[in-house]
Amino acid sequence: MTERDPEQMNVAPGEPHDSMLSETISYVIGLGLALLLTGISFWVASTTTLWGPGVATGLVVLAIAQMGVHLVFFLHITSGPDNTNNVLALAFGVLIVFLVMVGTIWIMAHMNANMAPPPDLMNLHNQRG
Amino acid sequence: MSTVSETPAIGLTHHGSEDTGLGHRGPESKSIVVPYGFWLFVLSDMVLFSALFATYASLVNATDGGPTTNQLFDRNLVAIETIALLISSFVCGLAMIAAKRKNMLWTQVWLLVTGLLGFVFLSIELFEFAKMINEGAPPQRSAFLSAFFTLVGCHGAHVTAGLLWLGTMMAQIWAKGFRQDITRRLLCFSVFWHALDIIWVAIFTIVYLIGTLP
Numbered sequence: 001m002t003e004r005d006p007e008q009m010n011v012a013p014g015e016p017h018d019s020m021l022s023e024t025i026s027y028v029i030g031l032g033l034a035l036l037l038t039g040i041s042f043w044v045a046s047t048t049t050l051w052g053p054g055v056a057t058g059l060v061v062l063a064i065a066q067m068g069v070h071l072v073f074f075l076h077i078t079s080g081p082d083n084t085n086n087v088l089a090l091a092f093g094v095l096i097v098f099l100v101m102v103g104t105i106w107i108m109a110h111m112n113a114n115m116a117p118p119p120d121l122m123n124l125h126n127q128r129g
Numbered sequence: 130m131s132t133v134s135e136t137p138a139i140g141l142t143h144h145g146s147e148d149t150g151l152g153h154r155g156p157e158s159k160s161i162v163v164p165y166g167f168w169l170f171v172l173s174d175m176v177l178f179s180a181l182f183a184t185y186a187s188l189v190n191a192t193d194g195g196p197t198t199n200q201l202f203d204r205n206l207v208a209i210e211t212i213a214l215l216i217s218s219f220v221c222g223l224a225m226i227a228a229k230r231k232n233m234l235w236t237q238v239w240l241l242v243t244g245l246l247g248f249v250f251l252s253i254e255l256f257e258f259a260k261m262i263n264e265g266a267p268p269q270r271s272a273f274l275s276a277f278f279t280l281v282g283c284h285g286a287h288v289t290a291g292l293l294w295l296g297t298m299m300a301q302i303w304a305k306g307f308r309q310d311i312t313r314r315l316l317c318f319s320v321f322w323h324a325l326d327i328i329w330v331a332i333f334t335i336v337y338l339i340g341t342l343p
Binding site (some may be wrong): 020023024027030031034035038041042045046048052055056059060062063066067070071074075082085086089090092093096097100101103104105108109 | 161165168169172173175176179180182183184186187204208211212215216218219222223226229230320323324326327330331333334335338339341342343
């Protein structure tokens with residue numbers, strides 16, 4: 001496959017190329033994006049110009065985006081047919097991680113809220129059917 | 130490649146036919162199967178970390194009157210750690226590019242840089258741990274600190290294991306050359322090292338940045 005081959009331009013992002021230059025460029029792009037997202041994360045956490053309560057959510061979104069960059073440009077997870085098994089395993093892993101984290105945080109937060117109700121809430125007359 | 134008539138399969142069984150359904154005949158080569166198996170291990174490792182993250186998130190406010198996240202964490206140190214590990218991951222990729230072309234010198238040089246940056250990361254982390262313990266924030270101080278040292282310490286233990294593995298790989302490449310089995314091991318190492326950086330992204334966001342919001 002030559003450098004000018006149009007197939008070269010058709011590969012999914014992160015797909016290993018045959019030429020050393022394009023392989024290196026793929027890693028450089030990944031490093032650039034990761035540095036950019038890391039920089040934005042630290043900036044978002046330090047600035048006061050953004051709406052305070054939304055900052056934590058924004059940081060989580062930035063982290064997930066950076067994980068995606070690492071998966072595509074460093075681990076070469078692609079949408080190509082030879083990667084189907086890896087992608088499906090990843091999807092299952094993400095499902096389990098999501099269930100464990102969201103499930104635990106959700107349940108534990110509610111248990112905390114229900115653990116020690118103030119005395120007036122114990123009065124059944126205050127509760128609506 | 131011509132398509133062959135597919136025998137009905139139940140689950141993962143292919144009933145005598147060696148058709149994998151992907152247009153290939155027979156089992157995949159080791160260069161596919163070994164990284165895939167290692168990828169499954171890495172994903173299970175991420176599931177392990179998700180449990181530690183869930184524990185940390187549940188206990189982060191259980192400080193028992195002791196030091197809180199805002200008093201303990203230093204963002205500048207974390208920024209240096211983050212950059213060191215990220216560039217280490219990048220250089221590991223460069224080492225893989227050199228190894229693919231069986232270039233001994235650059236493979237060893239990039240692997241050495243990978244290891245040195247990993248060592249910088251680990252040193253800063255141990256310095257931070259020692260500082261916290263001296264400041265009266267050891268793991269036994271509160272549930273929050275137990276969860277913190279478990280989560281971040283588990284990542285640090287992975288990095289330590291990765292550094293030992295890295296040294297072993299450098300010696301094996303040096304002594305045995307770019308044999309196929311050695312190259313496969315090196316590929317698995319690079320997957321491990323990149324995965325550690327992915328987990329660190331979650332740690333510096335959830336533990337350090339969200340923990341030091343004003």
